[in-house]
Amino acid sequence: MRYGLCCISLELQELDDPVKFKTMTYKRFSSLDRDEALDILGDRIFHNMIATCVTIQHCADNDLCYRLSSDLFPLITYDLANVTLEDLPQYDKIQVGFDFIQKTISDTGVRISCHPSEFNVLASENEQAVQKTIRELNFYSAFMDRIGCPADYRSPMNLHVHNKTGDHDSIIARFLSNYSRLDSNCRSRLVIENDDKVNCWSVKELTELFYPATNIPITFDYLHHKCHPDGLTEKEAIRACHATWKGFKPLFHYSESRPGNNPRAHADFAYNSIDTHDLDFDLDFELKMKDKAIFKHMEEQLCQI
DSSP: OOEEEESOOHHHHTSSSOOOOOOOOHHHHHHSOHHHHHHHHHHHHHHHHHHHHHHHHHHHHTTOEEEOOTTSSTTTTOTTTOOOGGGSTTHHHHHHHHHHHHHHHHHHOOOEEBOOOTTOOTTOSOHHHHHHHHHHHHHHHHHHHHTTOOSSTTSOEEEOOOOOSSOHHHHHHHHHHHHTTSOHHHHTTEEEEOOSSTTSOOHHHIIIIIHHHHOOOEEOBHHHHHHOOTTOOHHHHHHHHHTTSTTSOOEEEEOOBOSSSOTTSBOSSOOSOOOOTTOOOEEEEOOTTHHHHHHHHHHHHHHHO
């Protein structure tokens, strides 16, 4: 098993020259002259390419997987901004940044994944929302191609169904109809995660209803299952998800509840042991303290040997 770093490294942020991702709001972008706005946006995206490269090397140095940051390309898939990478004056530099990332991945073998935002809903009844989702998923999948990631479940693109409007059959039908509109390289990476809310998709629903209809692998999330077990034990649920990955090594998610009234809120660190139930998979740590949480957990494991 390899643990996975999600998006940002708190360790790298504490360096004398901190490694942080830069973003840009549409409000800020639209308040500027168009040429000035494009120049600032291009600088920030190129900066993010370098930050990505450094973070992947950090993961390689510590034998981690890496989930790409959702802040990599601010505004590029936002329809109101109407911006493509080709519009940016730093386009050629950004391509060099892609080359650096591709070489780092090739040299290190770090497993790369991504998890587009919760606002991407393929099963939506709103066509505008579906078009936005398709645009964003295809863009990120093309980026993964560009940096040398395999177009299969070794580099999964994780998504939630995020829709419970109608019965199961109608939701799955909408999902499949819109799934067919995705580029083939995107479809070949897409995996679906169980939800934490009781009115959303559980492991039981995904593995017994969604997977047979779609043949799309199911990502097991420990905390989400704890919040919404739907009658399955953790062992039953994780084994059911593992069986959907078609011979590929699964990439699952781990977090714990932060003390308080909201069991879905993520804790800073892992305070409990992690039971793999004798299965082999990689595991993204979705704890708030990022790589600090991973390293603390690894140290505690070593102390127990």
